[in-house]
Amino acid sequence: MSRIPDLGAVARIPSKDGEPVFQAPWEARAFAMALRLFEQRYYTWQEFQDHLIAEIASPGASADPGQGATMGYYEHWLCALEKLLSEKGLVVADVLDAKISELASAPAPYDEDPSTGGVPEGHSN
Amino acid sequence: MSAEHHLAPETGPALRVKAMEALLREKGLVDSRAIDLLVESYETKIGPRNGAKVVARAWVDPAYRARLLHDATAAIAELGFSGVQGEDMVALENTPDVHNLVVCTLCSCYPWPTLGLPPVWYKSAPYRARAVSDPRGVLREFGLDLPENVEIRVWDTSAEVRYLVIPERPRGTEHMTEDELADIVTRDAMIGVAKV
Numbered sequence: 088m089s090r091i092p093d094l095g096a097v098a099r100i101p102s103k104d105g106e107p108v109f110q111a112p113w114e115a116r117a118f119a120m121a122l123r124l125f126e127q128r129y130y131t132w133q134e135f136q137d138h139l140i141a142e143i144a145s146p147g148a149s150a151d152p153g154q155g156a157t158m159g160y161y162e163h164w165l166c167a168l169e170k171l172l173s174e175k176g177l178v179v180a181d182v183l184d185a186k187i188s189e190l191a192s193a194p195a196p197y198d199e200d201p202s203t204g205g206v207p208e209g210h211s212n
Numbered sequence: 213m214s215a216e217h218h219l220a221p222e223t224g225p226a227l228r229v230k231a232m233e234a235l236l237r238e239k240g241l242v243d244s245r246a247i248d249l250l251v252e253s254y255e256t257k258i259g260p261r262n263g264a265k266v267v268a269r270a271w272v273d274p275a276y277r278a279r280l281l282h283d284a285t286a287a288i289a290e291l292g293f294s295g296v297q298g299e300d301m302v303a304l305e306n307t308p309d310v311h312n313l314v315v316c317t318l319c320s321c322y323p324w325p326t327l328g329l330p331p332v333w334y335k336s337a338p339y340r341a342r343a344v345s346d347p348r349g350v351l352r353e354f355g356l357d358l359p360e361n362v363e364i365r366v367w368d369t370s371a372e373v374r375y376l377v378i379p380e381r382p383r384g385t386e387h388m389t390e391d392e393l394a395d396i397v398t399r400d401a402m403i404g405v406a407k408v
Contacts (some may be wrong), residue, residue: 108255108329113226118329119250122296123242131298140318159321160335165225169232178235186231191223198308 114161121168130171138167247266258327260399262293263376266326267402268393269304271381281305283377287341298325304365308325311362313351313378315343315406323374327399330362331339334403345366377404 109115123130143164174176229339236242264287270277280287284301288294301323303310316322317340322330333339347364351357356363367375379401385393400406 108259108333110223111226113229115251115255116229116247117225118254120229120233120236120242122250122318123246124236126296127241129241136319136321143319160332162225169228169393172232177239177241178232181352183231183235186235187227190231191227197308208364211229
């Protein structure tokens with residue numbers, strides 16, 4: 088049967104108390120955004136959780152006991168948040184896609200501040 | 213979908229998260245500083261040290277232990293560890309005959325105010341499945357080989373209830389202060405995959 092993923096092998100971090108809470112900055116932002124919107128009552132936690140459960144259970148969500156299952160958790164979280172926000176009309180999918188394209192095509196070598204959205208002011212293309 | 217340019221600072225989920233935060237900020241739905249503070253909170257302040265203090269208090273104070281087992285939410289609040297995902301707590305007492313193990317089979321429900329955010333393995337498909345179907349095997353994989361006569365109770369976190377395992381106090385700790393006791397209580401013991 089599938090093994091519990093060994094943290095040391097899969098994620099190369101110690102498997103005791105004290106391993107990093109988030110594996111990448113984007114995971115932390117995704118987590119905090121979901122929590123902040125809940126705190127402000129844009130949705131109930133049950134609504135978010137229902138979406139998260141659906142993402143985790145969806146065919147194509149990896150059941151591979153190796154990297155896929157463990158590394159995919161916050162991807163599921165992000166998909167759940169995107170779907171919930173779209174459902175609530177807060178961030179609809181095509182507006183999000185447009186923003187992604189905008190950020191992807193903007194050069195940002197001088198942008199050190201994650202809160203400016205990746206487009207430095209006064210910087211011409 | 214997204215046009216990924218070779219000058220893009222991030223790709224994939226990092227880019228999607230950045231876009232989402234930018235839109236939410238533009239619409240006035242989130243403040244980036246508030247996001248920063250939450251991240252800092254969960255990275256540095258909210259963690260298993262909180263739960264360890266609850267356990268240590270239960271070990272040294274039988275009246276506290278009784279309150280904890282009767283109404284864990286209130287008892288944990290006495291130590292100041294209330295908050296999101298800790299609104300409805302149940303404390304599970306390990307004894308020589310009963311060992312408790314906690315899992316969330318569907319996602320990753322976990323008592324954030326006492327334990328912080330769950331470790332990667334707790335969220336993994338194998339743990340979520342095998343904690344219920346083969347708890348003794350799971351514990352063995354974590355290095356805990358319990359005698360057959362010890363009953364293993366598996367608690368599948370659902371709805372609002374969040375579980376905190378109160379591990380047995382090890383022998384030879386009678387001389388330790390409450391702070392020293394809190395030092396030896398591990399996150400894994402409060403989930404139930406280890407003893408102290």
